[in-house]
Amino acid sequence: MRDFNQNKTPFFTKLKEFGMSHAAPFDVPGHKLGRIENDLQKFVGKKMYLLDSNAPVGLDHLSCPTGVIAEAQNLMAEAMGADRSYFLTNGTTTGILAMVLSVCKANDKIILPRNVHKSVINGLILSGAMPIFIKPNIDELIGIANDVSFDEVKKAIDENTDAKAIFIINPTYFGVVSDLKRITDYAHLHNLVVMVDEAHGAQFYFSHKLPYSAMEVGADISATSMHKTAGSLTQSSIILTQGNRIDHQQLRASLNMLQSTSPSSLLMASLDVARKTMYFQGKTKINNVLKLAKIAREKLKNVPGISVIDKDYLLNQGCYDYDETKLMVKVSDLGLSGFDVYQIMKKNYNIQLELAESHIILCVLTIGTTKQDLERLVLALKKLAEKYHKLKDKLPKIEFRYQFPDPYARPRDAYHAPKHLVKLEDAVDEISAESIMIYPPGIPIIIPGEIITEAVVRDIKFYKEKGGALQSDIDNDTDIDYVQIVDKENWIKYEGDLI
Numbered sequence: 001m002r003d004f005n006q007n008k009t010p011f012f013t014k015l016k017e018f019g020m021s022h023a024a025p026f027d028v029p030g031h032k033l034g035r036i037e038n039d040l041q042k043f044v045g046k047k048m049y050l051l052d053s054n055a056p057v058g059l060d061h062l063s064c065p066t067g068v069i070a071e072a073q074n075l076m077a078e079a080m081g082a083d084r085s086y087f088l089t090n091g092t093t094t095g096i097l098a099m100v101l102s103v104c105k106a107n108d109k110i111i112l113p114r115n116v117h118k119s120v121i122n123g124l125i126l127s128g129a130m131p132i133f134i135k136p137n138i139d140e141l142i143g144i145a146n147d148v149s150f151d152e153v154k155k156a157i158d159e160n161t162d163a164k165a166i167f168i169i170n171p172t173y174f175g176v177v178s179d180l181k182r183i184t185d186y187a188h189l190h191n192l193v194v195m196v197d198e199a200h201g202a203q204f205y206f207s208h209k210l211p212y213s214a215m216e217v218g219a220d221i222s223a224t225s226m227h228k229t230a231g232s233l234t235q236s237s238i239i240l241t242q243g244n245r246i247d248h249q250q251l252r253a254s255l256n257m258l259q260s261t262s263p264s265s266l267l268m269a270s271l272d273v274a275r276k277t278m279y280f281q282g283k284t285k286i287n288n289v290l291k292l293a294k295i296a297r298e299k300l301k302n303v304p305g306i307s308v309i310d311k312d313y314l315l316n317q318g319c320y321d322y323d324e325t326k327l328m329v330k331v332s333d334l335g336l337s338g339f340d341v342y343q344i345m346k347k348n349y350n351i352q353l354e355l356a357e358s359h360i361i362l363c364v365l366t367i368g369t370t371k372q373d374l375e376r377l378v379l380a381l382k383k384l385a386e387k388y389h390k391l392k393d394k395l396p397k398i399e400f401r402y403q404f405p406d407p408y409a410r411p412r413d414a415y416h417a418p419k420h421l422v423k424l425e426d427a428v429d430e431i432s433a434e435s436i437m438i439y440p441p442g443i444p445i446i447i448p449g450e451i452i453t454e455a456v457v458r459d460i461k462f463y464k465e466k467g468g469a470l471q472s473d474i475d476n477d478t479d480i481d482y483v484q485i486v487d488k489e490n491w492i493k494y495e496g497d498l499i
């Protein structure tokens with residue numbers, strides 16, 4: 001029988017008991033419950049090490065949970081309105097890989113927006129699934145990709161009635177959501193599995209003042225970063241499922257293929273306690289943060305040179321809904337890019353922002369955000385605007401056109417193809433064999449199998465020049481002087497092959 005007492009923290013409680021039990025440890029980890037000294041141990045204290053166990057007696061196994069991990073997962077599922085939950089100790093990245101891998105076999109079609117996180121592209125490579133990309137709504141003025149419209153989704157489903165699954169982001173990094181309920185209902189009519197990326201949406205499960213969560217609208221499976229917005233430790237995430245469209249043996253097999261056999265007990269304990277806190281206090285604390293966000297937006301509204309990108313603006317642009325715990329500010333009218341402001345805020349004001357794009361900066365507000373910190377942010381932005389607003393006519397105008405290139409081959413085909421490096425300038429019209437992105441947000445500018453256009457080269461150069469944090473998945477060349485392309489001469493395209 002399931003015990004739904006949300007006051008309990010079965011895994012954390014047992015872990016604490018073990019840590020304090022004075023057991024003689026002849027198992028790993030080798031720090032032996034903190035019986036060594038090193039700089040980290042001196043800084044954080046012995047207690048953290050007492051809670052870092054591998055799988056001692058009584059603490060269950062994440063790969064096949066039947067004890068306290070199973071109990072903690074059941075409580076998580078109940079708190080989130082799901083049938084089942086799975087703890088993840090390598091972030092939503094692993095959750096997304098496992099979702100895609102467990103639902104799609106090679107060449108199965110999956111419908112998805114192109115502005116997905118790189119883990120989804122890697123899921124396509126691992127599974128061999130065939131992406132059917134939908135163009136997201138693009139806001140040219142602020143240079144970001146937003147939600148997908150129901151009509152675009154419907155068109156993709158109608159044209160691909162043999163598709164296996166649809167993948168939706170709820171919300172995007174910037175906080176925009178699609179009409180997930182309508183999309184889910186339509187996808188289910190056509191027997192598609194609805195998978196959701198809720199890396200930035202854990203808070204939706206604890207407040208009715210935020211957009212709908214995946215489980216609320218009937219989606220089948222979601223990967224949710226509790227660590228990003230619900231207070232658990234970095235890398236701790238969950239998978240949530242409901243209904244009968246998910247094959248749990250296949251999902252378990254995928255998770256056990258991808259996850260470590262030594263999952264971090266600290267991360268699992270942090271999930272257990274974050275769930276309890278959010279269950280009892282989430283609603284009140286989210287209400288509070290929404291109030292603070294509103295005050296900050298009001299204070300920033302009339303500051304010359306900057307514009308708050310709020311819900312009214314986004315709804316006017318045709319977005320379906322918005323998560324107001326995100327605070328987005330357009331700064332490019334100051335003659336500065338978001339990347340410039342990101343650096344200035346840290347250097348001059350010791351304020352760490354979440355991310356920058358060409359035109360905007362993004363702040364993520366959570367139950368941990370304080371009034372004092374928001375006041376510091378508002379003051380710093382006011383000072384910055386005052387200084388640069390006077391100079392703005394002397395600074396170059398920031399321009400950026402958002403686009404995505406055309407696909408040529410399955411990401412997996414290009415990933416396995418023979419390849420070589422060429423200079424960025426020489427890569428036009430070639431097929432990319434790698435993903436290149438700004439990180440964060442980690443939405444690839446180009447993915448394996450897409451054709452590198454002049455626009456792609458121009459965008460990469462633009463980011464380089466503006467100080468965008470470019471990343472390649474294959475080496476440390478953050479300047480992206482070279483790109484890896486498919487060696488067409490030696491490439492036999494495996495068209496139609498079931499690999």
Ligand SMILES: Cc1ncc(COP(=O)(O)O)c(C=O)c1O
Nearest residue numbers: 091092093117173197199225237
């Ligand atoms: C939209 C989106 N999906 C998935 C992920 C991966 O999540 P995690 O960092 O928990 O692995 C991220 C990370 O930033 C993300 O932005």
